Amino acid sequence: QVQLVQSGAEVKKPGASVKVSCKTSGYTFTSYGINWVRQAPGQGPEWMGWISGYNGNTKYAQKFQGRVTMTTDTSTSTADMDLRSLTSDDTAIYYCARGGVYESSGYPFDYWGRGTLVTVSS
């Protein structure tokens, strides 16, 4: 069965960086993409960006451009998301979700990880 297993909770200080990993199984990693979504306390979900499992192409939300890097490792079927220059506004649950292999595929987010809580606090 399709599974997306995320790394554990993180506590970071303002200005630091965080890396969240998403290890996938149960499907051909290179046939899909991975989206990253976060949900801050009391707010709706926010799409951060997408990476293709096929060729590593990325599309980031403008809000995160220059501060986020998404990568994949096809040998381990894992996707990582690095977020830099953290502030308290980055405190949120971060999710990975399977999506289309191409940017404009119109493929829904059909499988999700359970989320990784990132807390930014001095």
Next chain:
Amino acid sequence: DIQMTQSPSSLSASVGDRVTITCRASQTIRTYLSWYQWKPGKAPKLLIFAASSLQSGVPSRFSGSGSGTDFTLTISNLQPEDFATYFCQHIYTTPHTFGQGTKLEIK
């Protein structure tokens, strides 16, 4: 960016009821609309994609409709496990924005 306006923000209902949640896009998204169920501590679950297609394994009491800018999610014969928060999302263009959510509570 396309804005997604979801209503109501909260809803109280009883087991066996039928409820409807609406989602409006700020511009046309054709049928590139998904509905998700979120429960604390669990992976979000895709219920409906392409506005009206039922995801595999999702009970048929869930249904979706709409196109263009106006969409609805209907849950018939509410079951105890349906009390959760529901979000709509468009995947027409990036960024793939979400609605603000509807919290469905037991009356």
